[in-house]
Amino acid sequence: MIETLDDLDVEGTTVGVRVDVNSPIDDDGTLADDARLRAHVDTLSELLERGGRVAVLAHQGRPGGDDFVSLESHANRLSTLLDQPVEYVDATFSSAARKTIRTLSNGDCVVLENTRFYSEEYMEFDPERAAQTHLVTGLESVLDAYVNDAFAASHRSQPSLVGLPTVLPGYAGRVMEAELDVLGSIEETPDPRVYVIGGAKVSDSIDVAWSVLEKGLADHVITAGVVGNVFLIADGVDLGDASSDFIYDQGYWDEIDRAADLLDAYGDRIALPRDVAVDRDGDRYELGVNALPPGDGESAMDIGDSTLEYYQRILADAETVILNGPAGVFEDDRFQKGTRRLYDTATDSSTSIVGGGDTASALRKLGVEGFSHVSTGGGAALRMLTAEPLPAVTALQNAPEQPAADD
Ligand SMILES: Nc1ncnc2c1ncn2[C@@H]1O[C@H](COP(=O)(O)OP(=O)(O)O)[C@@H](O)[C@H]1O
Numbered sequence: 482m483i484e485t486l487d488d489l490d491v492e493g494t495t496v497g498v499r500v501d502v503n504s505p506i507d508d509d510g511t512l513a514d515d516a517r518l519r520a521h522v523d524t525l526s527e528l529l530e531r532g533g534r535v536a537v538l539a540h541q542g543r544p545g546g547d548d549f550v551s552l553e554s555h556a557n558r559l560s561t562l563l564d565q566p567v568e569y570v571d572a573t574f575s576s577a578a579r580k581t582i583r584t585l586s587n588g589d590c591v592v593l594e595n596t597r598f599y600s601e602e603y604m605e606f607d608p609e610r611a612a613q614t615h616l617v618t619g620l621e622s623v624l625d626a627y628v629n630d631a632f633a634a635s636h637r638s639q640p641s642l643v644g645l646p647t648v649l650p651g652y653a654g655r656v657m658e659a660e661l662d663v664l665g666s667i668e669e670t671p672d673p674r675v676y677v678i679g680g681a682k683v684s685d686s687i688d689v690a691w692s693v694l695e696k697g698l699a700d701h702v703i704t705a706g707v708v709g710n711v712f713l714i715a716d717g718v719d720l721g722d723a724s725s726d727f728i729y730d731q732g733y734w735d736e737i738d739r740a741a742d743l744l745d746a747y748g749d750r751i752a753l754p755r756d757v758a759v760d761r762d763g764d765r766y767e768l769g770v771n772a773l774p775p776g777d778g779e780s781a782m783d784i785g786d787s788t789l790e791y792y793q794r795i796l797a798d799a800e801t802v803i804l805n806g807p808a809g810v811f812e813d814d815r816f817q818k819g820t821r822r823l824y825d826t827a828t829d830s831s832t833s834i835v836g837g838g839d840t841a842s843a844l845r846k847l848g849v850e851g852f853s854h855v856s857t858g859g860g861a862a863l864r865m866l867t868a869e870p871l872p873a874v875t876a877l878q879n880a881p882e883q884p885a886a887d888d
């Protein structure tokens with residue numbers, strides 16, 4: 482049983498709130514898209530209005546990446562969204578961070594520095610070991626409670642996600658609560674149920690396909706994006722060197738065998754692209770799979786019209802559609818048609834559930850609206866769809882209780 486904000490005695494309590502605001506970053510190192518921040522406003526404003534003293538914990542990017550930046554611009558943006566001053570401190574658990582947290586008054590909010598600036602936060606630990614890391618031992622003494630609203634990171638066993646709820650009373654924030662409600666009850670959604678798996682997380686997507694086909698949850702699995710390309714190669718289609726090299730470079734070559742096994746076992750329920758779009762002389766050019774391989778250097782960047790018609794026929798009979806991953810390289814205007822049309826069709830189903838950070842940003846960019854639920858998580862949502870436990874959710878379930886006020 483997970484406790485929520487309804488179970489937390491907030492007034493005067495110093496709460497560490499783990500959010501997921503991992504976002505696209507501009508060339509000048511500042512926040513480029515505030516969608517993930519906006520998602521957490523309900524949780525944070527509720528805690529602040531109820532008299533909590535809030536210390537926000539989050540990561541941004543991965544070590545070595547261009548988006549591995551400080552959370553200062555996130556804090557500035559949060560101040561606008563919450564319509565109140567939000568302090569930022571360039572420390573996460575040092576004495577400077579602890580001092581700032583100790584001086585918070587009821588209704589005050591501080592954003593601590595990017596948790597991944599500290600190497601332990603980019604490692605995976607079991608909860609007991611995570612509880613002994615510097616981040617957790619540093620913050621434990623200045624926090625009374627822990628709220629996890631970072632559903633999108635909850636497939637990670639990192640200290641701020643599994644260590645803090647091992648030593649502090651833990652609660653799900655409003656984002657986490659809504660995600661667990663929807664994604665935890667997929668089995669109760671109406672049949673026929675169709676899964677659309679696109680994007681570039683090939684291994685995770687094949688895991689999901691195995692799981693939902695094996696359990697009889699999926700009447701059909703529709704493939705697109707890099708995932709669709711891997712299935713085409715597994716089916717014996719020659720996609721050409723450019724697409725094959727891309728799959729190899731991303732480390733997904735071994736997935737072709739797994740995709741082939743899946744086709745052997747459940748091929749009648751797996752739909753593959755019938756044509757692909759490539760960049761030919763700067764324009765979008767569609768080729769049926771029988772006309773492949775494409776020309777030298779041409780890569781399959783989107784699904785084509787005949788695939789769209791085929792997939793739209795499958796979707797027309799679906800009562801529930803669960804989608805993750807763009808159908809093509811939506812960042813390029815020439816290759817966004819597959820994503821726009823496929824996702825638009827899915828909104829006609831009575832239940833349509835979408836997961837994925839890039840997917841959500843593609844839908845915003847393309848102006849596709851009307852889903853029953855748009856998850857904040859990509860990898861986390863995929864993992865949940867396989868009914869695998871999420872380590873950060875398990876840690877919340879096992880968290881100690883908040884001591885009574887007079888203890
Ligand atoms: N055919 C393709 N070739 C190369 N990249 C692709 C293709 N189709 C989709 N993508 C890329 O997949 C990425 C998003 O995939 P992914 O990270 O799995 O999505 P999400 O974050 O929603 O889970 C996008 O950057 C998009 O350009």
Ligand SMILES: O=C(OP(=O)(O)O)[C@H](O)COP(=O)(O)O
Binds near residue numbers: 542861
């Ligand atoms: O953006 C995230 O996940 P997503 O790309 O699956 O949506 C989370 O912040 C997790 O980040 P990570 O995959 O660097 O651990």
